Each structure stands twice: as structure tokens, then as C-alpha cells.
Amino acid sequence: MQPSDLDKKILPLSPSLVKKQNRALDPTVKNDLSAVSKCTPSQINSQKMSPKDVSKNDQSWTEEIPKTDVSSQLETPSEDKLTTAEVDSNGDAYGGQDLRNGQNLPAATISEKEPSKLDGSGSGGKTVSGNVTQQGFWPVLKNPNFLALWGGQVFSQLADKVYLVLMIALINTQFQASNQSISGWVSVLMMAFTIPAVLFGSVAGVFVDRWSKKAVLVATNVWRGILVLSIPFLVWLTHDLQPIGVLPVGFIIILCVTFLVSTLTQFFAPAEQAAIPLIVEEQHLLSANSLYTTTMMASVIVGFAVGEPLLAIADGLWLQIGGSGSLGKEFLVGGSYAIAGLILFLLATKEKHHDPDTEFPHVFSDLRDGFAYLKANHRIRNALLQLIILFSVFAALTVLAVRMAEIIPNMKASQFGFLLAAGGVGIAAGAAILGQFGQRFSYTQLSLYGSMGMAASLIGLSVFTTQLWLVLLLVALLGIFGALVGIPMQTAIQTETPPEMRGKVFGLQNNVINIALSLPLALAGVAETFLGLQVVFLGLAAIVFSGGILTWYNSHK
Secondary structure, X not given: OOHHHHXXXXXXXXXXXXXXXXXXXXXXXXXXHHHOOOOOHHHHHOOOOOHHHHHHOHHHHHHHOOHHHXXXXXXXXXXXXXXXXXXXXXXXXXXOEOOOOOOEOOHHHOOOOOOOHHHOOOOOXXXXXXXXXXXXXXXXXXXXXXXXXXXXXXXXXHHHHHHHHHXXXXXXXXXXXXXXXXXXXXXXXXXXXXXXXXXXXXHHHHHHHHOOHHHHHHHXXXXXXXXHHHHHHHHHHOOOOOOEOOEOHHHHHHHHHHHHHHHHHHHHHHHHHHHHHHHOOXXXXXXXXXXXXXXXXXXXXXXXXXXXXHHHXXXXXXXHOOOOOOOHHHHHHHHHHHHHHHHHOOOOOOOOOOOOOOOOOOHHHHHHHHHHHHHHOHHHHHHHHHHHHHHHHHHHHHHHHHHHHHHOOOOOHHHHHHHHHHHHHHHHHHHHHHHXXXXXXXXXXXXXXXXXXXXXXXXXXXXXXXXXXXXXXXXXXXXXXXXXXXXXXXXXXXXXXXXXXXXXXXXXXXXXHHXXXXXXXXXXXXXXXXXXXXXXXXXXXXXXXXXXXXXXXXXXX
């Protein structure tokens, strides 16, 4: 080997060199490289070295090269392959290749994790072998733990939506008189369903942080199934009792069961959201949340749209197998909860064990910790603000859709569900697109684009309020752009929140979102009555636009 060949060759980095270069970056470790004499080209050329000598002195030769020279040489193309160093579970490279940006970097240049994508960094990246990381839904769908969580979500969400249809059916057949309106009964039922969300939304998250997520997911579904299956027996047991005031005892039983089912749901929701980042790698969280959101919106459409036919089919099957009465409906809903619990039993979250004797939650102090964490972390505050605006807009849309259906020619007010279904289809489509291609953009970029698109769609709705096909298109676009806001912001909260704080943060999130869903329901109708549809839609567009700009500005501040 000639000396000129020696100058051109890039030798592989040995493990000892990697360790030394990493130590060189640590300010607490004394750097002894200055003690090593530099080897100049003249010194190299003055010695005659055989190939055997070169192979023996590879390691010492590389140690004698200054760190900056190694870095500059490694960045140039070479026919020789660099050795690949270990990569930890979070995707941090300790030499070799960086998972996120796909560049070959020496170990000495990698000192800390890449900042969150919420600040505008890119996504995607390379695997340790140099191939592009698989993106889209396929890596998530190959994850058996996510499949278990997703399967449990499908049955649980479907049961949640059909449960309300079941309760309305029971009221209609057993408690409502022929000359009565069902609205009063349903209003009381909805109060029993929503009060736990306000009372226990934040408190539940405190307990979820201290409990096993898997245990919470399984137990809440199993107990909800037991409660639903107990309804026929409890109603039959109390059918001869005198009413309490004006309410039949059986209806009070239904209200109590509904209250308990909704309370268990407040524990299930933060546990489910906190489990996603435990079982899905960070680079695949966007796709996982896209599937989560798609399933949630599909359950809303399917649950409310086909809930009644499903209950009728369940009763028919119950009679065919020889059952008495109409218990098929309860078995359908309660059985769905039970199936969700069985599927979630297969979940492995790999959480550390919490000692119940030493880890009992201090509710109020933990709530203060959650609020203090939100106050200190502007990224999570920005994401939470965006989610509040998003859910407020869609809550207002549910009220405004009734008025739009009323004024659109050849459409009835009772057909407003078609308009809402278009929004649900849009959210599902946006979630699917985002899960497949959204890794190319930062969360802040996606949120900004989504906010601008939502604002444009709302302005369009203020102009074309009576043209059916344009309204359907604009509502669908509103859903698509809403997915660009909601899914990245939810993913940002998951990635920015440490595991020990996720239950508190998600509990607070569920609480404020429940409020964000409730207030517009009361205010949107009043605002439309006094101001009109156009002004309300323009006001919503201004709010969405301001929220998007504020989040973008704060993330780049």
C-alpha cells in the first residue's frame, strides 16, 4: 500500500473510538486528545509501511487524527461502508446513522436528541441499514399491541354510540306515554351521561397515571359490559315499585347505570390515549393517531346511523336461538364491551409496576402538578388550544347544520345528519391521508395548513349556505382540514408529555374538551338567531385563523 493510498482510505470506526469520541463531548470528562502528537503527512510519507503494518496500526492511526478531520472525511462519499453503531429505543444514534435525518454522522457529532417536530423539524428518516423507514399505516398495523388496542377501541367506541340508542329505545318502549314527548326523557338521560365528564374528567387522569393502563382498559370495559347486561334484570326487579316523584324507579335505575357507564368511560379515555405512546414508536405515532381518529369518527357515523337496525337484528337473532323477550339489544351492547375487554387483555404496555401502598394518588396535589406542567410547557398549551378550537367548531356545526338543512331547498331540518356525515367522512379521509403522508411535515406546519383550510371552508359556508352540493363539499373539506389540526396536535401532546404525567394531562384535556363541546351547543343557536348564519361562520373562521397563527408564532418564538 502506497502512502497516497493511505491518505484516501477511510478506515472503519472501532467501538473504542466511538466511546472515546462520545467521551470527548462530555464537558465533565477531561479531553486528553491534546496530549497525542499529531501525525503530519511528511511524517507518514517518511516511513515505509507494509500492508501488514497498516492493518495492525489501523486503530492507532485513526486515534491520531484530530476529531475534526475524522468528521470531515466521514462526510465525504466513500466506497467503503462505515460500521453501524447501536441505536436506542428512542431512535437516538450513538454513531453510525441517524434514524431521523438519514445522514451518516460520526459519533462525536451526535450529542443530544433531535428537537420535537412541533418546533418545525422534519420527519421520516432512515433505518440503521440505510433504507428509508417504512411510513404510513403498515408499520403500525404490524404492531400486535397496537392491533389489540385498536380492536378494543373499535368494539368499545361502537358500544358507546349504540348505548345511547339502546337507552332511547328502552325509554320509548317502557316509560314514555303515548301522549308524551320523548325530548324531556332524553334530556335527563344526556345530563346523566355528560355530568361525569365534567366532574371526573380531570380526576380520572390522576388515578390513571398511578394505575396500570392495561388494567384500567380491561376493567372499565368489563364493568361497563356487566352494567349494561344487568339493566333488564334491574328494571324487571323494580317494575312494581312506586315512582319516586314523577320518575319511575326503572328509569332512575337507567339513569344510575348511565352515570356509572359514563364515569368508567372517563377512566378509559385517558388510559387509552396514554397507552398509545407506550406501544407505538415515536416516528409512527402520527399514523397510529390517524387510525385512532378515523375509528372514532367512523364509530360516530356508524353508531348513530345504524344503531337502531343493529339493535333490531340483535333482537331477531336472540329470538332465533330461543331467547325470550327482547334481550338481544342488551347482549349486543354489553357483549361489545366484554369483547373489547377480552381483546385488550392481550395488550402488553411494558409499564413499570406501581406499588399501591406507596403510589396512592394525592388527587388535589396531582391536579396542581398537571396544571403547573401545562403552564410551564407552551407546546402542550398550544396543542391543547388548537384542540379546544377544533372541537368547539364541530360542536357549533352540529347546531348550525340543523339551520342549514332547514334553509337548503328540498331538504328538511331533520335531515341535518347528512351534513354532519359529510364532515365525519372528511375527517376520516383526512386522517387516512395524514397517516400515509403526514410524516413528511412537522406538526406545526400541518396545524397551520389545517387552520388555514378550516378558515377558508368556514368562509365558503358563509357564502354558499343554501346550495346543497357545495355545502356538502365544504363540510367535507372542513373535516379534512380539521384532521390536519387535531391529529398532529394530539400526537404532539403524546410526544411532549412524559409517561408519569400523561394521565393528568389527558384527563385535563378530556375535561376542557368536554366543556368545549358543551358551550358551543348552548351559544351557537343563540348567536345564529341574533346574528345569522353568515356572521357566525365568519366569526368561527376568524377564531380558527387566529388560533393557527398564534400556535405557529409561539412555536417559532
